[in-house]
């Protein structure tokens with residue numbers, strides 16, 4: 210009995226436990242067969258496992274209705290029922306079947322676990338056998354052990370099943386959160402980050418591994434444009450924790466990013482009142498709306514520009530032409546006035562062209578046909594154009610003779626060059642040297658335009674390329690411009706898959722660099738040694 214008890218309790222796998230119960234039961238009562246029946250909620254029984262019984266019998270009798278047969282009796286009354294001779298006992302209903310199976314005596318013991326009937330354990334013999342009281346006691350005792358072992362194994366099975374379901378749900382949840390395009394931050398009631406999804410990492414530049422456990426106000430610093438951070442008194446999450454409010458209305462804010470820049474986000478908050486350990490959590494969903502906000506700002510800037518910048522030359526044109534109409538000036542006096550009109554009209558034309566170009570770029574309506582392009586002729590043409598308009602600047606071209614072709618739209622590339630060279634001239638009002646360099650490396654060519662002009666303070670570098678940003682310095686007050694040229698250049702360079710940036714040099718001047726992809730990456734082109742150290746320079750002054 211002890212050995213049998215140990216055997217059935219030594220496993221938690223249900224099928225193995227059932228197999229051991231059947232073997233041990235046969236051994237205990239010197240039986241040839243055994244079966245375990247399971248009691249269902251409606252009182253019916255279903256055979257769960259069997260040993261030593263034929264397939265024919267197993268197929269014929271697989272289910273018993275409530276109270277049916279000897280097993281039904283044992284399970285219904287909770288009492289052991291022993292049959293000494295199946296052929297003669299009136300309680301046996303399927304005698305012919307037992308005769309065919311060669312079973313003469315059997316006993317059915319109820320299985321009770323945690324004081325609840327769970328089924329029956331049957332043991333069969335081939336001879337007629339009057340089961341002695343100690344045999345029946347032994348079987349009843351073993352049935353209790355077996356029922357406990359079955360119960361444990363079932364619990365274990367259910368736990369494993371529940372665990373795998375939880376794991377599957379968790380995996381699904383983290384896939385969804387991981388792939389969500391909106392940033393999701395979960396915070397505990399101490400404002401500590403519990404979850405920070407990849408979209409949030411992308412939005413803020415912060416790594417989840419570094420911010421989980423930190424308080425959001427240490428790095429996120431939500432604020433409305435130009436106002437103090439909301440953390441200093443008006444955090445939208447406070448009502449979630451303090452007043453158990455469930456959701457806070459959507460609002461548009463700015464958050465800090467790891468690079469020290471700010472981004473516009475559309476934020477909404479929701480409460481999870483029963484987080485782990487019964488403490489509330491707040492879920493913050495952030496959508497990056499920086500591009501939309503910038504577009505809005507640009508629209509307002511365009512309206513401001515139209516009402517101011519465009520009006521100035523237009524007023525001059527109107528006043529000068531009215532003057533000419535109202536007075537009958539002799540030709541020599543009229544000429545400077547006409548020149549002024551023409552120059553203001555050209556200025557107006559340039560402004561309108563830039564605004565339209567931005568609109569075309571934003572609407573994706575720019576003609577763009579990249580092809581293999583040789584850079585030196587484009588640089589020379591851009592420089593020649595400017596050289597004819599200035600006597601105060603000298604131009605220095607540093608273009609290696611073996612420069613490989615780039616993959617670019619020649620008109621667009623020329624537009625970028627024209628803009629950078631024109632700026633170099635424009636922002637060097639006192640004249641000076643302007644150097645244009647091109648270097649091919651790896652997969653791209655880097656082209657740089659340097660001047661010796663008014664320069665750019667380092668803190669202004671990041672916003673140079675945003676639309677309508679003009680530096681406030683006194684030295685550029687009288688320089689014409691509306692702050693769209695670099696924005697256009699950046700969009701055109703981006704169309705090519707390149708980058709553009711500026712460096713402020715100590716001392717006078719600034720340098721603008723941009724990259725464009727080479728037609729064939731350099732690594733793939735075998736270069737004869739010494740070929741790349743050809744003549745550099747070619748002073749065009």
Ligand code: ADP
Nearest residue numbers: 632633636664679680690691692693694695719
């Ligand atoms: P715009 O020249 O029409 O104002 P840009 O977009 O070309 O517009 O340039 C934006 C601003 O960047 C300029 O207003 C100027 O303040 C600064 N900037 C551009 N190029 C130079 C340069 N070479 N040297 C100094 N400042 C420059």
